[in-house]
Amino acid sequence: MPTFYVTKWALTDGIFEVIADEPDASYQNMISAHWKDHRGLMQHHFHGDWIEWHRKLESAVDRAKTMQANKISSLEKQVARVKALKF
Numbered sequence: 001m002p003t004f005y006v007t008k009w010a011l012t013d014g015i016f017e018v019i020a021d022e023p024d025a026s027y028q029n030m031i032s033a034h035w036k037d038h039r040g041l042m043q044h045h046f047h048g049d050w051i052e053w054h055r056k057l058e059s060a061v062d063r064a065k066t067m068q069a070n071k072i073s074s075l076e077k078q079v080a081r082v083k084a085l086k087f
Helices: 057-083
Strands: 003-006 014-020 031-037 042-044
Touching: 003 042, 003 057, 014 042
Parallel strands: none
Antiparallel strands: 003 014, 031 042
8 A cells, every 4th residue: 555645734733644545536536544643543534636645745745835834824814904903
């Protein structure tokens, strides 16, 4: 079974490596993965290549950086809205 890199929770739990079957096109490129973490044995389904899972670590890192930039931008807008409040 091949290794995939999951970025679904990259901003909270980081990028993690899972082993799963090759995705089936009939299931819209979803993978079903099992892994072990501090909570025990986990199973989850992840959507589409370059959305929640990646074949290469470099791709996963690029996606995590994009997610980080988007989150920072969102937070900056939120801070600006709060600063603009008049009491």
